[in-house]
Amino acid sequence: MSFERVAPEQHDTLDGIPEPAENPLLVAHGAEANRLAATYRGGKMHHALILSGPRGIGKATFAFHLAHHLLKYPDRATAPDRLAVPEPGSALHRMIASGAHPGVLYLARPMNEKTKAFRTAVTVEEIRRVNRFLSMTSHDGGYRIVIIDPADDMNTNAANALLKNLEEPPSRTLFILISHAAGGLLPTIRSRCQTVRLHGLLPEDLSRVLASFGTAVPDAAALAARAGGSVREAILLTEYGGLEIAGALETIVEAGRFDPAAAGKLADAVAGRDQAIPFALFNAHLLDRVGAKATAAALAGDLGRAEALSALWQETSRTIAETETYNLDKRQHVLGLVRRIQGVLARAA
Structure with missing residues (x-):
């Protein structure tokens, strides 16, 4: 897939591979995605989700697609019961991808400005940005969405700071916690979230994603088994x-x-x-x-x-x-x- 990178670089960025925020392709996880779309339309969206599953299977991409859906359809009554597919050329998609949309706060490992290297954890300073974000008036009365990628990288102080936000969230706010091992999160955080479990990709799905990146796969079944159904692991293995x-x-x-x-x-x-x-x-x-x-x-x-x-x-x-x-x-x-x-x-x- 040929693309113009518009998303900021992250600690795990791979050359030539779209960041989750700018990736319009969500392969697999369709049942879970559409279940959440229907839940939103029915007015029963939980205020906090944990997207749980192995690393590199598309959890962050899923999170940004869900954010796009909620922002595209601020009136849930008119929202479709299937998750909307982002249009790469649209203003909404580009604003979300570039980190410029006022309704989305994406938290990941921050850059250490002194060493110019990414930190090894999501720090409490990053989580404190949530309070400032939620104190602002929501864009067009729509949702405010906080994505933490991955929540596993939060240190203890950061996790405790997040817990305070989860206990009393403002209306029309959605927290999406991405987790490679949800069992490692604080029990008090898990108890306040709805867990959505995602699984590794099947060989045909893995081939489709890799083909979109221009990567040929001679033996998809063997690669999927070796990579555990993880797109990221498959890219690392092949490229x-x-x-x-x-x-x-x-x-x-x-x-x-x-x-x-x-x-x-x-x-x-x-x-x-x-x-x-x-x-x-x-x-x-x-x-x-x-x-x-x-x-x-x-x-x-x-x-x-x-x-x-x-x-x-x-x-x-x-x-x-x-x-x-x-x-x-x-x-x-x-x-x-x-x-x-x-x-x-x-x-x-």
Whole structure:
């Protein structure tokens, strides 16, 4: 899909891929979308929704499509019972996408103006913007919509600040909390929201979305399975070397003997300058591999092996966090982790 980017860049922006705010294509989730459209028309829209499901399946796109629907049809009685599709050239769509619409507040990880890097959490300062936003008169008497993407990224102070807004929301206000793991949200927040559970895309839906971005998919079923039905994960696998990284990593850690040359080649591929996404993919695949081994051992009744692998997962997770927090040498990080995990897996085999 050819598009002119109008949405502000976010912490997880991918080159050539539309931001959720500017994406007119919502694939799958039709039943849930139309159920909410009918609920709105019937005057029974809840004041706060949690859109829950795996990362990269279109939850944020869903949120912006719902916001577009409510703003396009401020009179619910005249609204259709199917969610409206945004028109990319329309003023409404462009205002929402660019962050200029006075009826939509989109909160995500903010930029650190000193370091010019995105923060690792949605901060309490961001949530305090909600009070200012809600204190203003609503645009044309329509809805005011607050989207938090993802709510999982809120720190404790931010979550507590949001809770106060959820307890006594103004009329014609909708909070949409996007969550990759709703169980991690405060129970008091979950109790004040209606949860809408969304699921990973089927192979044909995944192919349709990727085709709209100009990405060819030779084996949609295999890719969907590997990506867990996630469009974002599929893009990372196909466009950012994820499949090659996973394959190289698996070959090294499953070998009976550590191969320094292969490990060095992998480290060069993922730990160089401007390799932030491949580096993140390496870390994610490493954790997934160890986690899968631990789960398999537990299901097989080998509790000793399962416990050892679970401890390895925790150790690996801490190492990754420390490398990112303190900006440690990425190449040494890769080599050290690969050697450590290959050795543990070889001994535990």
